[in-house]
Amino acid sequence: MMMRLEEAIKQKEFKDPYNKLVVNLLYTHSYLVTAQNGLFKPYDLSPEQYNVLRILRGQNGKPLTVSSIQDRMLNKMSNASRLVEKLKSKELVQRVECPTDRRQVDVSITEKGYQVLNELEKQVSEFNHSVINLGESEVIQLNELLDRLRK
């Protein structure tokens, strides 16, 4: 049930390709996260919470401060402090006051966090393939275009 954007949102035409592209990116994003939510729901994690876990694991045990997590997050405007609080209440991360700078907080993934993440990871990877209806060379091309799109 592939659909051109124009059919999907019942719009006759766009002013020009640039205007269509902005709408297309918004629409494709919605398509993606709607599917993603179903994947994360059974684990009681949101996509951004999963992403924070992934970021922490990438540190190989070394903790990250809240602001460093924020820097690495996909959505720069979201609130790392509150996401960390949510993950902590699920015992997936731990927060320790940084000894060299008491303003900062060292956040690291817990054993339980690793377990949940590893379990989810395989499914996420399969999902990412299944949700994208393109061949590998097209996917590479799309990545290049998106990387260059942003100024």
Place this chain on the structure above:
Amino acid sequence: MMMRLEEAIKQKEFKDPYNKLVVNLLYTHSYLVTAQNGLFKPYDLSPEQYNVLRILRGQNGKPLTVSSIQDRMLNKMSNASRLVEKLKSKELVQRVECPTDRRQVDVSITEKGYQVLNELEKQVSEFNHSVINLGESEVIQLNELLDRLRK
């Protein structure tokens, strides 16, 4: 200050291009809406509220029911009912009980809604060009890939 995704989120590498693409789409979306918010802010409209106005204007005066608006929205999960309420309180749309089916509500754009929309439209179009750092043929290519990506 163009950056490959890997630099932007300080991640060494991705498992494969499909996994990178999902993250790339999420990240590019965030880049886009962050910029968009600045554009809409002075008009006290959110991007989705703007989109609803645009949808209603596309009807050339004919009203749409709340569920038809929902169908045409970019985010199928968002709440058309509450967005319409917000727009009504700003007097940008009007709501009339549908005479043939009292469950339904006919929503249409007001004169004031037209004015705001027309004023914004030029800026939005300029913005859409300026935010995309690609040539027209690449933009067309990107649109085609996104349309095919979705199943």
Place this chain on the structure above:
DNA sequence: GTGAATTTAATGTATATACATTTAAATACC
């Protein structure tokens, strides 16, 4: 060294998203 400026995280508030539930009206079924 003391006060000003900056940095880090947390908090407050409004809006939006995600999804379940409710209410009312219309349609289907017997």
Place this chain on the structure above:
DNA sequence: GGTATTTAAATGTATATACATTAAATTCAC
């Protein structure tokens, strides 16, 4: 025709986003 089912919109609740403000600790400037 009366009950059951379906449909449309609204509402409830939790989470997330966007952005301003606050509080505490650190750094800078003199």
